[in-house]
Amino acid sequence: MTSLRTFEDFREGEVIDLGEKLVTREEIVAFAEEFDPQPFHLDEKAGKASMLGGLAASGWHTNAMLMRQLCDNLLLHATCMGSPGVDSVRWLKPVRPGDRLKMSAEVKETRTLKSRPDMGVVRFLMTVANQKGEPVLLQENAILFGRREKAE
Amino acid sequence: METSAPVERVELGSFTFTADDIVRFARAYDPQRFHLSNEEAAKTHFGRLCASGWHTAAVWMKLMIAHRKREAARARAEGSTLPRLGPSPGFENLKWIKPVYAGDTITYFSTVVERRESRSKPGWAILSTLNEGVNQHGEKVFSFEGRVFVEHRSEPAAAL
Numbered sequence: 001m002t003s004l005r006t007f008e009d010f011r012e013g014e015v016i017d018l019g020e021k022l023v024t025r026e027e028i029v030a031f032a033e034e035f036d037p038q039p040f041h042l043d044e045k046a047g048k049a050s051m052l053g054g055l056a057a058s059g060w061h062t063n064a065m066l067m068r069q070l071c072d073n074l075l076l077h078a079t080c081m082g083s084p085g086v087d088s089v090r091w092l093k094p095v096r097p098g099d100r101l102k103m104s105a106e107v108k109e110t111r112t113l114k115s116r117p118d119m120g121v122v123r124f125l126m127t128v129a130n131q132k133g134e135p136v137l138l139q140e141n142a143i144l145f146g147r148r149e150k151a152e
Numbered sequence: 153m154e155t156s157a158p159v160e161r162v163e164l165g166s167f168t169f170t171a172d173d174i175v176r177f178a179r180a181y182d183p184q185r186f187h188l189s190n191e192e193a194a195k196t197h198f199g200r201l202c203a204s205g206w207h208t209a210a211v212w213m214k215l216m217i218a219h220r221k222r223e224a225a226r227a228r229a230e231g232s233t234l235p236r237l238g239p240s241p242g243f244e245n246l247k248w249i250k251p252v253y254a255g256d257t258i259t260y261f262s263t264v265v266e267r268r269e270s271r272s273k274p275g276w277a278i279l280s281t282l283n284e285g286v287n288q289h290g291e292k293v294f295s296f297e298g299r300v301f302v303e304h305r306s307e308p309a310a311a312l
Contacts, residue, residue, distance in 0.1 A: 034210075034214065035210040035211070035213050035214045036210070036213045036214070036217060037214075037217055038217060038237070040239065050238065050239070051238045051239055051273065051276075051301065052239055056239075058213070059239070059240060059242070060206070060209060060210050060213050063206055063209075064180070064181035064182075064206050064210065065181070067181050067182050067204070067206050068180065068181045068182065068183070071182060071183055071184060072183075075184060076183070076184065080184065081196070081197065082186075082197075082198070082205075082248075083205065083248065084247065084248060085205070085245070085246045085247040085248050085249075085296075086243075086246040086296075087244065087245065087246075088242065088243070088244045088245075089242045089243055089244075089246075090241065090242040091239070091240060091241060091242050
């Protein structure tokens, strides 16, 4: 059984590859219909008439896709104990049907918690870039990881 | 200079997070075990099934758009229109303050705290908003500071 990555296994400056996600029109529209039914997330013609210049994914959808990649490539193999929140997200460019999004997480800081000896905080800068190498989303946030002595 | 409307916290609506909805979202976007079943969540500090924080956030957006649609219909009935909303450039200080458990009902709010003209997009302004979610016990569970483009209008209009 492979062991889980714990708080001690993160190094400042490390860049973790979160893999690649192909974005489909069906998924863009399905997410938007349920959570963000604005015309520019549902329909090409409405998208073209908008600031987005064409059908584009909801920013919240791009964050959700990043979360899935983060789970599959890091969190499900680590002692993740959740997150207090997200410091900032910038939605830089539209995400289009057919985009192949490459995602990564750079470890900016690791910090122990005096009040909680069983966990530490890892702060990340996460980048989502499209197939042209253009960053489409930047996210800064902290995630809590269990420490090795307490790892199950 | 536009006179600003008094700062008003607008209630967007309420949403009950069912176990089925929580698991469906989590399976697609956040398959950590505490978002997938009570049995698995019981082994963690969460204790029981709770929603992905991104699900909590997505439902804020869902209720915001539903609120806008109701307000747009009301404006049409009164013979006027709301200014068009554009996309958002992002957000800050999103906090997942308390877990949202299966069965919880969250009431969401939005407050416009600032409006300024966009330098990069003539004809558009940027609204800065404070957005919140409160559970059925009156506890704040979620908040974030949002920004959204809104079409500039010469006459003052309701921002939300």
